[in-house]
Amino acid sequence: MEKGKLIPLISAAVLAIVAVVVVINNQRNNVSFDKLIVTYKDQKNEYDTVTVDDVIVVKDVSFWVVSTVRKSIVLNSSNSLLVNGKESTEIEVNLNKATDVCFSEDDCIIMQLL
Numbered sequence: 001m002e003k004g005k006l007i008p009l010i011s012a013a014v015l016a017i018v019a020v021v022v023v024i025n026n027q028r029n030n031v032s033f034d035k036l037i038v039t040y041k042d043q044k045n046e047y048d049t050v051t052v053d054d055v056i057v058v059k060d061v062s063f064w065v066v067s068t069v070r071k072s073i074v075l076n077s078s079n080s081l082l083v084n085g086k087e088s089t090e091i092e093v094n095l096n097k098a099t100d101v102c103f104s105e106d107d108c109i110i111m112q113l114l
Contacts, residue, residue: 033095033113036073040109058109063091071095073113079103 036047040058047056050073054065061081067074075091082102083091093099093111102108 033071033073035114036093037112037114038109039112059103059107061103071113075111077101082108 033050034048036050038045038047038056038058045056047054050065050068052065052068056063056065056075062078063075064077065073066076072092072094075093077089077091080087080089081091082088082100082105084100091099091101091111093113095113097112099111100108101111
């Protein structure tokens with residue numbers, strides 16, 4: 001085979017291999033959540049579809065969804081709450097991790113992404 005024809009053939013093969021590796025890596029890392037579970041006083045609410053601007057109300061406190069990504073969502077609350085022990089109005093809920101959001105020390109909700 002001529003040298004002039006061999007170089008483009010090798011370049012095309014290398015680019016094809018790189019493309020296959022990138023596609024496989026993206027599929028492996030594409031973990032997304034199926035639902036948000038909000039548990040408050042033995043009452044469990046499951047939200048299958050969570051989009052930006054959705055509002056979830058628990059005990060007269062509104063939670064607005066401000067961001068959804070593959071592995072987490074971010075909510076803002078209408079009141080300042082204890083989020084995992086720290087006072088905040090912003091709650092980040094990560095995939096497969098429970099987030100405690102407390103109105104007071106003995107009055108908490110648990111948010112989970114599954």
